[in-house]
Amino acid sequence: MDDIEIISRFLEGNLNLHPLALEELKKMDDSEIERILSKLTKLENKNVITVEQITILKKNNGSSLEKNENNVVVFKKRKRALAEEYDAELRIKNELDITNRSFSNGDIQGFVKYFQDRFEKISNILRVREQLKDAANIEDLRRRSRDDVRLIGMISDIRWSKKGHLLLELEDLTGTITVLLSKNDGDLLKVSNSLVKDEVIGVVGRMWNDMVIAEEILFPDLPINKEANKSDVPLCLALISDIHMGSTKFLEEVFTKFIKWLKGEMGSLKHKNLAERIKYLLIGGDLVDGVGVYPGQEKELVIKDITQQYKRVADFLEEIPDYIEIIVLPGNHDAVRQAEPQPAISQDFAPRFYENSRFHMVGNPCRTTFHGVEVLSYHGRSLDDIISTLPDHSYSKPEKAMLELLRKRHLTPIYGGKIPLAPESMDYMVIEDLPDILHLGHVHHYGWAQYRGVTLINSGTFQDQTSFQRKLNMIPTPGKVPIIDLSELKTIKMEFL
């Protein structure tokens, strides 16, 4: 808006502007001006609007217009929150983020390179283990036909023999070989509950004819002595995901409570003190319900236009105090390509997220360091494949399936499942460096576990059970928000339902 338009809009609300207030408003976009105007029209004492009043209402810094004891609407200035006293210290590892780095054209050569990269990266992790440091390649094994063998390979097939043995087809860059897990070795066979196609494993065994009789199966896994990094400042990180704005099942009241809590407007003193320490909010995808994600979805949408869905999420998120940095990943309902890794949600669909530098739009997966604490975030679609492929897994225990991903050191170990994978020049889904926190969402169920110095968290949802979930007997746990105390690496579960 230009000068004349701004002055006219304010006059319509019986508001006069001081020249400095007008100058401040001219720096803002139309939606921000309208937002401030709507707040000021509630004022009963409509003197000339000053620049100080505009500054207080600019973005959201927690200050507000409230009624005093005489029922007159007045400005209420907030005291500074603890998190406001500290500068943000976050580093997004752009080199591990596909945003603006996708060179995939989906050809065969691309897939060959992609799988080679996956194999090499996980082989290097396996070779650190004493038993595998001299692992031979498959061609050499065949040539030498040694008794004791150690090898590393990618599983191309898993099947049971007629006699009840488990047969794995393993592949490396030189050839393929069959590995037999004997039905008489009960302890070893238990591993069949964890094996999936396309993962890279190590085998210790002996040659018998043209195959390997396995004695031990080794996963890349985590070292047992990993120490978690901690922050030296008393700040906190809130983890959420799966807001599903636009869905008829979006729980507006619950999400509003969460935002109000961040603003210090609700909760016990203890919980208000915790809210004041939150410096970062990480959103792990599915901000909106999207459009055309599944057949018949339009019947379950209250907002049927995707840009309007993002606009509405922005309305909520812009209410969050401005000292909180917000990191945003996409999920499978967001307006980005479905093939993983996914780039950041673009400015075309969510322009308001690009208007304020405190929003950090990142890809899926993404690695971020907060005051030295490493967080690996991934939306979590591969949990569908793990839960439907392996026995003893369920949607109500996402942390158990997450543990499998960590042990396999890969976020999407199964290729050709429900997730399309883009054959990029490198495999962004390998978990090479270990995080302190692994954060996923997608399954709409809160989950928490600790394993060898890594905290595993599934951040749940703000959407009630959908008809699709009812059919699958998936019972979501909305409104549960894990808060990480970065100085102690402790998780506090807040509940807003």
Ligand SMILES: [Fe+2]
């Ligand atoms: Fe999802």
